Amino acid sequence: xxxxxxxxxxxxxxxxxxxxxxxxxxxxxxxxxxxxxxxxxxxxxxxxxxxxxxxxxxxxxxxxxxxxxxxxxxxxxxxxxxxxxxxxxxxxxxxxxxxxxxxxxxxxxxxxxxxxxxxxxxxxxxxxxxxxxxxxxxxxxxxxxxxxxxxxxxxxxxxxxxxxxxxxxxxxxxxxxxxxxxxxxxxxxxxxxxxxxxxxxxxxxxxxxxxxxxxxxxxxxxxxxxxxxxxxxxxxxxxxxxxxxxxxxxxxxxxxxxxxxxxxxxxxxxxxxxxxxxxxxxxxxxxxxxxxxxxxxxxxxxxxxxxxxxxxxxxxxxxxxxxxxxxxxxxxxxxxxxxxxxxxxxxxxxxxxxxxxxxxxxxxxxxxxxxxxxxxxxxxxxxxxxxxxxxxxxxxxxxxxxxxxxxxxxxxxxxxxxxxxxxxxxxxxxxxxxxxxxxxxxxxxxxxxxxxxxxxxxxxxxxxxxxxxxxxxxxxxxxxxxxxxxxxxxxxxxxxxxxxxxxxxxxxxxxxxxxxxxxxxxxxxxxxxxxxxxxxxxxxxxxxxxxxxxxxxxxxxxxxxxxxxxxxxxxxxxxxxxxxxxxxxxxxxxxxxxxxxxxxxxxxxxxxxxxxxxxxxxxxxxxxxxxxxxxxxxxxxxxxxxxxxxxxxxxxxxxxxxxxxxxxxxxxxxxxxxxxxxxxxxxxx
Amino acid sequence: xxxxxxxxxxxxxxxxxxxxxxxxxxxxxxxxxxxxxxxxxxxxxxxxxxxxxxxxxxxxxxxxxxxxxxxxxxxxxxxxxxxxxxxxxxxxxxxxxxxxxxxxxxxxxxxxxxxxxxxxxxxxxxxxxxxxxxxxxxxxxxxxxxxxxxxxxxxxxxxxxxxxxxxxxxxxxxxxxxxxxxxxxxxxxxxxxxxxxxxxxxxxxxxxxxxxxxxxxxxxxxxxxxxxxxxxxxxxxxxxxxxxxxxxxxxxxxxxxxxxxxxxxxxxxxxxxxxxxxxxxxxxxxxxxxxxxx
Numbered sequence: 001x002x003x004x005x006x007x008x009x010x011x012x013x014x015x016x017x018x019x020x021x022x023x024x025x026x027x028x029x030x031x032x033x034x035x036x037x038x039x040x041x042x043x044x045x046x047x048x049x050x051x052x053x054x055x056x057x058x059x060x061x062x063x064x065x066x067x068x069x070x071x072x073x074x075x076x077x078x079x080x081x082x083x084x085x086x087x088x089x090x091x092x093x094x095x096x097x098x099x100x101x102x103x104x105x106x107x108x109x110x111x112x113x114x115x116x117x118x119x120x121x122x123x124x125x126x127x128x129x130x131x132x133x134x135x136x137x138x139x140x141x142x143x144x145x146x147x148x149x150x151x152x153x154x155x156x157x158x159x160x161x162x163x164x165x166x167x168x169x170x171x172x173x174x175x176x177x178x179x180x181x182x183x184x185x186x187x188x189x190x191x192x193x194x195x196x197x198x199x200x201x202x203x204x205x206x207x208x209x210x211x212x213x214x215x216x217x218x219x220x221x222x223x224x225x226x227x228x229x230x231x232x233x234x235x236x237x238x239x240x241x242x243x244x245x246x247x248x249x250x251x252x253x254x255x256x257x258x259x260x261x262x263x264x265x266x267x268x269x270x271x272x273x274x275x276x277x278x279x280x281x282x283x284x285x286x287x288x289x290x291x292x293x294x295x296x297x298x299x300x301x302x303x304x305x306x307x308x309x310x311x312x313x314x315x316x317x318x319x320x321x322x323x324x325x326x327x328x329x330x331x332x333x334x335x336x337x338x339x340x341x342x343x344x345x346x347x348x349x350x351x352x353x354x355x356x357x358x359x360x361x362x363x364x365x366x367x368x369x370x371x372x373x374x375x376x377x378x379x380x381x382x383x384x385x386x387x388x389x390x391x392x393x394x395x396x397x398x399x400x401x402x403x404x405x406x407x408x409x410x411x412x413x414x415x416x417x418x419x420x421x422x423x424x425x426x427x428x429x430x431x432x433x434x435x436x437x438x439x440x441x442x443x444x445x446x447x448x449x450x451x452x453x454x455x456x457x458x459x460x461x462x463x464x465x466x467x468x469x470x471x472x473x474x475x476x477x478x479x480x481x482x483x484x485x486x487x488x489x490x491x492x493x494x495x496x497x498x499x500x501x502x503x504x505x506x507x508x509x510x511x512x513x514x515x516x517x518x519x520x521x522x523x524x525x526x527x528x529x530x531x532x533x534x535x536x537x538x539x540x541x542x543x544x545x546x547x548x549x550x551x552x553x554x555x556x557x558x559x560x561x562x563x564x565x566x567x568x569x570x571x572x573x574x575x576x577x578x579x580x581x582x583x584x585x586x587x588x589x590x591x592x593x594x595x596x597x598x599x600x601x602x603x604x605x606x607x608x609x610x611x612x613x614x615x616x617x618x619x620x621x622x623x624x625x626x627x628x629x630x631x632x633x634x635x636x637x638x639x640x641x642x643x644x645x646x647x648x649x650x651x652x653x654x655x656x657x658x659x660x661x662x663x664x665x666x667x668x669x670x671x672x673x674x675x676x677x678x679x680x681x682x683x684x685x
Numbered sequence: 686x687x688x689x690x691x692x693x694x695x696x697x698x699x700x701x702x703x704x705x706x707x708x709x710x711x712x713x714x715x716x717x718x719x720x721x722x723x724x725x726x727x728x729x730x731x732x733x734x735x736x737x738x739x740x741x742x743x744x745x746x747x748x749x750x751x752x753x754x755x756x757x758x759x760x761x762x763x764x765x766x767x768x769x770x771x772x773x774x775x776x777x778x779x780x781x782x783x784x785x786x787x788x789x790x791x792x793x794x795x796x797x798x799x800x801x802x803x804x805x806x807x808x809x810x811x812x813x814x815x816x817x818x819x820x821x822x823x824x825x826x827x828x829x830x831x832x833x834x835x836x837x838x839x840x841x842x843x844x845x846x847x848x849x850x851x852x853x854x855x856x857x858x859x860x861x862x863x864x865x866x867x868x869x870x871x872x873x874x875x876x877x878x879x880x881x882x883x884x885x886x887x888x889x890x891x892x893x894x895x896x897x898x899x900x901x902x903x904x905x906x907x908x909x910x911x912x913x914x915x916x917x918x919x920x921x922x923x924x925x926x927x928x929x930x931x932x933x934x935x936x937x938x939x940x941x942x943x944x945x946x947x948x949x950x951x952x953x954x955x956x957x958x959x960x961x962x963x964x965x966x967x968x969x970x971x972x973x974x975x976x977x978x979x
Contacts (some may be wrong), residue, residue: 302794
């Protein structure tokens with residue numbers, strides 16, 4: 001049994017990429033070992049800010065031998081009457097280097113055959129790793145890379161050393177111009193002298209002596225322990241998230257801890273601002289309610305004094321600025337900021353930020369009949385929601401992400417209604433897929449109309465997205481619009497909002513282009529909700545713009561599909577579609593003209609179903625509606641079996657077509673079921 | 686820590702250190718710049734493939750950062766020590782760290798952190814990847830591997846190391862305010878620059894005449910274009926730098942909207958790109974002539 005260590009060393013890696021790259025690398029090494037039939041006992045992911053890799057213990061020196069079977073001639077031709085090998089079998093044995101003892105017979109589909117079985121010796125682990133490991137490193141993928149030598153390889157940061165030690169010997173390969181070797185690098189706060197490794201098992205311990213805790217899980221445990229101890233000393237609760245700890249974990253090699261404090265007056269700042277300052281100043285952890293912070297730093301215990309002093313000064317300077325902005329903003333007030341938005345251009349040719357606010361303030365009037373919605377608060381928040389972009393706080397780049405949140409605080413401080421403040425605060429949500437949704441009704445509506453205005457504005461100013469070009473994040477906005485509407489189950493038509501908005505712009509623009517964009521976004525949204533594309537197509541084919549409604553229809557459809565009746569129904573719908581395809585003029589059904597039993601029955605059933613589902617539509621009980629439609633299936637089939645639609649009598653024919661159309665209209669109220677793909681049917685796209 | 690770490694001694698020591706590492710010692714540019722990157726010793730010299738190692742102090746003007754001498758760590762003008770090494774040596778990080786040791790910073794007693802910081806200068810069409818270097822939580826250096834300048838992908842990659850000299854001095858002298866920094870043993874930074882900070886803050890934020898500046902911007906831009914057309918890289922680039930400073934003044938004055946801002950940045954970048962292309966074109970012609978002569 002031997003061990004294997006792979007460590008790629010570089011200048012400090014982007015923290016957000018580190019963990020997943022290290023885990024990806026280690027998973028690929030593991031897969032390689034399994035695929036190549038190399039046994040190993042354990043594998044451990046390694047990473048710090050300056051290295052990642054994998055430590056594999058208990059490998060076999062060689063691949064497991066492989067036993068293969070080779071099929072030879074049929075038994076009848078392989079052996080003669082005395083059961084001796086024929087010439088043909090001998091030829092087969094010679095060609096495959098097989099002895100008679102390796103020959104056996106086997107029954108397969110085609111009959112009984114002579115087969116050879118032989119063992120292929122495994123290759124050396126050494127050779128396999130030497131060949132494949134550099135390929136694995138080369139195959140790692142990154143969103144952003146750089147070059148550091150002319151014509152050199154691309155990587156997120158310059159690679160500076162590689163350890164690839166199998167047992168006591170380095171593997172022979174070169175990556176990024178660096179030869180794999182046995183020298184690792186210590187924490188630079190401890191030493192610059194490379195660490196010589198005789199064998200992989202020494203790795204963790206020797207690196208620890210060099211000020212590097214290479215195992216990320218161990219490092220994380222130490223970080224959490226240090227935070228806990230420091231917080232206990234202060235006597236408070238440290239405020240942190242998993243992500244913050246991981247971020248810290250990815251920026252250090254050896255965690256030490258220090259605490260610091262800031263002036264009490266800064267506790268007047270909104271918590272979000274304080275948290276932002278702590279984050280910018282190096283992922284500091286706040287002890288909630290106090291003026292104390294905890295700092296995990298990379299280095300030696302001896303540095304505690306200096307580190308405390310430095311971070312405390314850094315905090316003081318940044319808090320000074322934040323407080324300065326905050327007080328000035330409060331002095332100025334939201335109303336004054338609003339006045340200034342008149343001078344701030346929003347998008348070219350589309351007026352100022354003030355114009356935007358005025359526009360959405362007028363647009364939200366269409367929601368005045370929505371129950372439990374404070375229309376006055378909504379209108380006021382629409383007017384004020386962009387004012388904080390003129391605040392000093394939001395104009396500072398470290399705090400720009402607090403847009404909306406600051407507006408909410410300033411609104412409250414200026415005596416605005418709580419509902420108004422909440423809506424302003426929430427209206428940028430969700431900022432990304434999976435982000436939290438606005439909680440209040442007013443905030444949700446404001447979020448939706450603001451984003452629709454962003455989308456429409458971008459289209460009107462010639463900035464519609466295409467390919468990778470989407471400077472205004474129009475796609476993200478569009479997706480957020482449908483997800484917010486769906487999350488708060490609003491009963492409104494997206495198309496109606498767009499219509500009203502275009503009227504307010506008073507510009508000549510083909511609204512179908514915008515509708516199509518939203519249909520595409522909504523399709524994506526429904527796909528992410530795990531609906532199948534044909535379910536989505538069927539529902540959206542007859543869609544009138546109500547997002548929640550369409551989602552519920554998809555759900556009912558999903559629930560019912562797979563029932564045998566449903567499949568037959570869809571086939572029937574496809575027939576109907578074909579029959580109606582080329583007919584231009586269709587009249588109304590005349591009950592008197594119905595002759596056959598089957599058509600009379602179908603008509604009756606149709607009338608009954610129609611009156612039943614009418615009320616169900618109002619209640620959006622789509623599952624029941626679908627079931628009722630499904631229940632028409634027998635009559636529909638009977639009709640097609642017994643009645644000749646395209647008969648010679650023109651009057652009869654037209655009446656029957658009208659009946660088919662009438663029945664079809666009942667379905668298309670719900671969805672275009674003919675879009676559903678039935679298994680085994682060729683997909684028509 | 687060394688006792689004689691006056692502001693001027695820090696500068697002298699760093700220059701000596703980089704001189705020993707093979708850098709040519711250069712001087713600041715002769716018109717206002719926002720960063721040492723604008724100096725032709727960086728922006729122009731990094732474009733081609735020829736080796737170039739240089740070190741100089743640059744007086745950086747950031748009108749927006751003025752605080753009327755009221756904030757201990759914010760000011761509208763400060764000193765950078767700029768180092769360019771092209772190509773970047775493979776042990777450059779260590780060379781940099783040892784420059785800090787050369788100033789008397791002991792690694793065992795501090796935290797030196799390389800914090801991811803992708804750098805870009807939109808007015809120069811330049812970007813690179815690298816870090817902010819933090820000494821005990823205070824940013825003291827930008828460390829960047831340039832990838833592009835003047836819109837051109839660089840093939841020989843330079844490393845740019847930009848020290849914030851005041852910030853380093855604050856740590857080395859263990860003082861909390863820049864105005865208390867010892868410049869030499871008799872005078873402080875405040876003695877030298879306090880009035881400068883107050884007056885320029887007032888000018889930048891309150892008195893600068895937007896119309897005057899906007900007309901200057903357009904005139905400088907026109908002159909730059911004209912000069913480029915005459916095939917003169919460096920005089921044209923000189924006006925590009927002037928445009929950039931005027932833009933910074935206008936921005937501090939708070940008179941340009943978001944979209945206007947983007948447009949002006951685009952106009953300066955167009956000039957910088959033109960300078961870069963012209964420089965490379967002239968250079969390749971020159972090289973061809975030289976090789977023909979041989």
